[in-house]
Amino acid sequence: MEQGLIFSRSGTRQRLYRVSPLLFSQYQTENFRFLPRVRDLPEHGLVTRFYVFDFGYSNPSSQIAPYNTAYCPLQLGRDFLAHTVTATYESVGPQVLTAPPAALISTTAPNVSPGFLVNFLHTHNGVQRQWSNKSITDQESTGDGMTPLILRDPALLPQGDTITCMIQNLANVTLAAQIVFMGGEFDTDSYPQEKAS
């Protein structure tokens, strides 16, 4: 049986929608449209984890050249349930700390929208499956910290699997981008959390 608060939109039992107070600030009562089918947020029995696909923020050498495609593979250390996806990007000038030659001096770097195409490649037991039939734009595939994209069902990424984020820069400028999977890891034995059972 599903848990969680239930608010009525019509006043009759036939028109009840289960909405989450945790997502009220983002989507008001319409947030029932964004909730995972089988779970409310948050849940317990998991340990908060972030898997970060970084293209140039944490490591500037990973910035994506104009129109280039870049890959960031991450191996799962433990079973992980991905709940939400967020992303950010910006066009960047070269980060030089000594006097740059005149030809390298950047003027203000323009931003473009959409900034990149993205796809996720999930490898399990040597078999690779992509999460969309073709790479899709950042605005169709990710949210941000204030309005994260909530997966309709949490995606299980088993221990030992590899999830690769593939990004294609759509701009004629160098791009820094970062995509984050927020979710939970099954590791409450190592870290004292509120256990599921």
Added chain:
Amino acid sequence: MCEGTGAAWDPGREFTYEMGPFTLNAPAAAAASNPQNFAGGATNLASLQNVSCQVGNYPFRCMFVMSRSTFPFSILLTDAGSGSGRSFVPQQTQVHSENMFGTARQLTPWPTPYVFQKNQNITANFTDLGGATGVCSVTNGSPDVTWISGGLFNVNTAFGPPFPGVSLWAGASINIAGVNYVISSAAGSGVTSQTTLILAANYAGATSATAAFSVSNTIRVAFKGVELANSTSSS
């Protein structure tokens, strides 16, 4: 409702922990005035390690995270009380603030809450993604500033569709030789390249080719959730 835990659910009491404010790329370094929350701290570097926020006498179930900063930053969050200084990112990669934090109007819910144990520290490493410090050349009575050395003027633009082409530094404060000025946000003005920028008003100090400048990033991070009773703290 125990939701399968087998233990009485503790709804807790409303509580928020604030980490900061502290400043990166500041004109001068300053020790934190409140070390437990690292409030008032400042560094003239672009990064700061082991910023702390001490959890009080009750376990804290963190459910939302929010932040407020001058520019974007990246953060590696750790739970110093977990024994091994557990990082929330297995690869130790710093997370961009736009990816991790919301605001009070649109908070970022953690899909699964995390319990920080009592009397332990929430710690974090921060890196500024927007500011810079260095040396510039300025002329009395002129709004033009020329980069000489140190961090280049930031030509990056704000992310996302609403602000295409808007310089991150447009309208930002810049401290030159100890005095705060505003970088012009007028069209075609402001940061015109990595080595030239235009102030909103004329520089009023003495002409100098070795004036120190800094564009600072002041950061606040809030952890919102509930305090739990000690007796129901799980272990």
